[in-house]
Amino acid sequence: MSQDILINWSPQETRVAVVEQGAVQEVHLERTLERGLVGNIYLGKVSRVLPGMQSAFIDIGLDRAAFLHVADLMPNIAAKHATPRVPVAATSVTSAEPAPAMPVNGAPKVLTPNPVLPIERQIFEGQALMVQVLKDPIGTKGARLTAQISIAGRLLVFLPQDNHIGVSQKIPPAQREALRQRLVRLTATADGSSAGGFILRTNAEDATDEELVDDTAYLRKTWLRIKEAATRQPPATLLHEDLNLMQRVLRDLVSADTQSIRIDSREQHGLLIGFASEFMPDTVAKLQHYSGERPIFDLFNIDEDIARALSRRVDLKSGGYLVIDQTEALTTVDVNTGGFVGARNFDDTVFRTNLEAAQAIARQLRLRNLGGIVIVDFIDMVRDDHREAVLTEFRKQLARDRVKTMIGGFSQLGLVEMTRKRTRESLAHMLSEPCEACAGRGVVKTARSVCYDILREILREARAFNPREFRVVGSPKVVELFLDEERAHLAGLSDFIGKPISLQSESSMTQEQYDIVLL
Numbered sequence: 001m002s003q004d005i006l007i008n009w010s011p012q013e014t015r016v017a018v019v020e021q022g023a024v025q026e027v028h029l030e031r032t033l034e035r036g037l038v039g040n041i042y043l044g045k046v047s048r049v050l051p052g053m054q055s056a057f058i059d060i061g062l063d064r065a066a067f068l069h070v071a072d073l074m075p076n077i078a079a080k081h082a083t084p085r086v087p088v089a090a091t092s093v094t095s096a097e098p099a100p101a102m103p104v105n106g107a108p109k110v111l112t113p114n115p116v117l118p119i120e121r122q123i124f125e126g127q128a129l130m131v132q133v134l135k136d137p138i139g140t141k142g143a144r145l146t147a148q149i150s151i152a153g154r155l156l157v158f159l160p161q162d163n164h165i166g167v168s169q170k171i172p173p174a175q176r177e178a179l180r181q182r183l184v185r186l187t188a189t190a191d192g193s194s195a196g197g198f199i200l201r202t203n204a205e206d207a208t209d210e211e212l213v214d215d216t217a218y219l220r221k222t223w224l225r226i227k228e229a230a231t232r233q234p235p236a237t238l239l240h241e242d243l244n245l246m247q248r249v250l251r252d253l254v255s256a257d258t259q260s261i262r263i264d265s266r267e268q269h270g271l272l273i274g275f276a277s278e279f280m281p282d283t284v285a286k287l288q289h290y291s292g293e294r295p296i297f298d299l300f301n302i303d304e305d306i307a308r309a310l311s312r313r314v315d316l317k318s319g320g321y322l323v324i325d326q327t328e329a330l331t332t333v334d335v336n337t338g339g340f341v342g343a344r345n346f347d348d349t350v351f352r353t354n355l356e357a358a359q360a361i362a363r364q365l366r367l368r369n370l371g372g373i374v375i376v377d378f379i380d381m382v383r384d385d386h387r388e389a390v391l392t393e394f395r396k397q398l399a400r401d402r403v404k405t406m407i408g409g410f411s412q413l414g415l416v417e418m419t420r421k422r423t424r425e426s427l428a429h430m431l432s433e434p435c436e437a438c439a440g441r442g443v444v445k446t447a448r449s450v451c452y453d454i455l456r457e458i459l460r461e462a463r464a465f466n467p468r469e470f471r472v473v474g475s476p477k478v479v480e481l482f483l484d485e486e487r488a489h490l491a492g493l494s495d496f497i498g499k500p501i502s503l504q505s506e507s508s509m510t511q512e513q514y515d516i517v518l519l
């Protein structure tokens with residue numbers, strides 16, 4: 001399946017679209033302000049040692065000095081006491097899951113604690129020290145650092161100062177030891193020298209030897225470059241940051257099927273060529289600068305598809321439509337026939353609609369990046385061969401997804417259950433938030449319901465308090481209703497409680513918001 005990759009770059013946001021057969025299948029985006037510093041490696045300079053707190057302030061070139069605790073200082077000493085920390089960083093296009101949390105199989109066990117050398121005997125003011133950000137600075141607090149470096153690849157995390165091979169606990173125990181043995185074999189250096197430790201990420205479960213070797217080579221090369229930079233650069237400089245989205249695209253998305261990678265920024269195209277020549281030479285020939293008149297995402301109407309991927313309803317060419325609902329627990333997809341279906345060809349129409357739906361659903365799952373449990377309610381089919389054919393088509397379409405999916409057959413209720421591995425956040429979560437007016441329910445109380453809530457509330461207040469006057473502050477629609485259709489009810493209440501009730505329209509209020517002011 002031939003594939004084209006389009007990159008739309010702007011200083012605030014990078015957007016990537018994967019196009020197959022003329023239609024966008026995947027969208028990835030990264031926002032500059034949301035990247036953070038976690039995982040960045042700096043050549044720091046010790047600016048102050050605090051023996052009382054067993055910590056030090058390190059200058060890494062930011063406004064505020066960063067913080068390093070003795071436990072995060074020396075890998076060899078600290079490793080005997082605690083399992084190594086791995087910074088949590090989204091580093092992969094195919095999997096933004098954090099580097100595996102410790103403990104991992106094969107990580108050092110907690111031994112009898114050795115006395116740790118006090119910090120003032122390990123580092124001194126003015127000393128240059130390689131450090132990595134564990135936690136972003138927040139407010140007045142500086143970044144939290146570690147001297148135990150870890151570099152995240154696509155499948156592996158490299159621990160250059162360590163020698164252990166670990167496997168994430170999330171990988172089933174039955175596979176863990178075999179994977180570990182494989183990794184020991186694949187990461188062994190020719191001369192048998194100690195060459196750093198590796199942790200296998202959960203998304204490496206099904207990786208081939210070649211993929212693992214590629215990632216190992218990439219990580220070792222990156223580490224070499226960091227070490228070289230540390231000898232050339234002055235203290236308080238950035239030595240390495242996790243790959244940006246464009247670089248991850250080259251590493252994770254480009255395959256033999258990729259025809260072209262087009263990017264609409266000349267400068268970024270140049271930078272990407274530089275990166276590709278060093279780390280992914282096979283991709284250099286595919287990189288093109290797009291200088292067309294039309295915005296690059298207009299070429300395949302990608303913005304329209306993104307907008308559609310945020311709505312519940314997806315129209316099918318056959319006249320039917322899908323309704324996709326994403327909840328915290330699962331995603332449901334309901335397939336519907338559109339309008340009137342003639343009785344004569346009913347079975348055929350249903351069958352054709354379901355076949356088209358199978359294709360559309362597989363595409364929407366990728367486009368929306370929906371993970372977890374998905375339940376599909378195809379239109380009921382009478383014939384077994386129709387059901388089989390729809391399931392076969394659905395399986396075939398899902399097989400094109402780079403994210404792992406599992407699918408069952410039709411349940412007794414006629415539903416198809418499937419799972420899709422959770423990777424990055426879904427498109428809806430990245431681009432939208434629950435509606436403030438309805439708190440995400442998708443509906444708000446009618447203006448009339450709100451009017452009646454207000455009338456009841458005034459009655460309650462009038463029993464408890466004795467103001468001169470009540471004033472209703474509400475949305476324009478609610479106030480309008482009180483001035484018009486609900487006027488008699490408001491006047492009746494005013495008579496009943498013997499107090500004037502005035503109205504004030506507040507255009508910033510949502511329909512359900514109101515305030516009752518006692519004057």
Ligand SMILES: [Zn+2]
Pocket residue numbers: 435436437438439440441442443
């Ligand atoms: Zn709403």
